[in-house]
Amino acid sequence: KAGVTQTPRYLIKTRGQQVTLSCSPISGHRSVSWYQQTPGQGLQFLFEYFSETQRNKGNFPGRFSGRQFSNSRSEMNVSTLELGDSALYLCASSEVLAGGSTGELFFGEGSRLTVL
Amino acid sequence: KNEVEQSPQNLTAQEGEFITINCSYSVGISALHWLQQHPGGGIVSLFMLSSGKKKHGRLIATINIQEKHSSLHITASHPRDSAVYICAVPPPLDASGSRLTFGEGTQLTVNP
Numbered sequence: 001k002a003g004v005t006q007t008p009r010y011l012i013k014t015r016g017q018q019v020t021l022s023c024s025p026i027s028g029h030r031s032v033s034w035y036q037q038t039p040g041q042g043l044q045f046l047f048e049y050f051s052e053t054q055r056n057k058g059n060f061p062g063r064f065s066g067r068q069f070s071n072s073r074s075e076m077n078v079s080t081l082e083l084g085d086s087a088l089y090l091c092a093s094s095e096v097l098a099g100g101s102t103g104e105l106f107f108g109e110g111s112r113l114t115v116l
Numbered sequence: 117k118n119e120v121e122q123s124p125q126n127l128t129a130q131e132g133e134f135i136t137i138n139c140s141y142s143v144g145i146s147a148l149h150w151l152q153q154h155p156g157g158g159i160v161s162l163f164m165l166s167s168g169k170k171k172h173g174r175l176i177a178t179i180n181i182q183e184k185h186s187s188l189h190i191t192a193s194h195p196r197d198s199a200v201y202i203c204a205v206p207p208p209l210d211a212s213g214s215r216l217t218f219g220e221g222t223q224l225t226v227n228p
Contacts, residue, residue, distance in 0.1 A: 102214045107160065107161070109158050
């Protein structure tokens with residue numbers, strides 16, 4: 001099976017711009033979660049999508065949004081970029097277990113965003 | 117929100133040593149994740165466990181639900197085990213179990 005694919009791997013933007021990141025999950029995985037990793041805050045949960053619906057959301061401002069398509073691929077968007085948005089953005093896909101909870105996480109390599 | 121504490125923050129060992137990394141959390145959970153992150157950022161899931169003990173090769177993870185504590189053990193450590201090890205837990209009443217809170221990580225360095 002192919003792993004989780006994130007694109008782009010690296011990108012540079014300027015303040016005020018917006019960015020869209022893409023995540024293709026492992027085939028058959030219907031849950032996609034997004035995380036932000038910064039040196040100061042560590043790893044933080046952004047949101048999770050399952051069956052094209054946002055099922056869970058972390059404590060991030062509305063500038064951070066996402067969506068999931070019918071093939072389970074997911075995108076996240078950050079609008080009006082700020083310097084503090086510079087981070088490694090990771091997505092993970094997982095199966096959904098019988099009770100509705102997410103299973104083991106499979107991570108992509110991440111998208112490293114630099115905001116100048 | 118679940119508070120997660122890992123110890124130690126940094127750990128240096130000699131090749132062959134037995135390693136233990138600890139993780140404590142504040143409230144009851146459905147499952148706990150142990151993750152490994154190598155330089156460059158890639159994260160690999162090592163274990164997801166909700167009770168007892170799991171073993172994969174030289175790695176062993178245990179969890180004590182009553183004490184809200186988990187340990188990750190590495191037997192016969194090797195320089196390729198050098199990485200950051202992170203535990204993560206969901207909050208209580210999170211049916212999806214996806215809204216994870218992460219520990220700060222343990223930087224492990226194994227010297228030859």
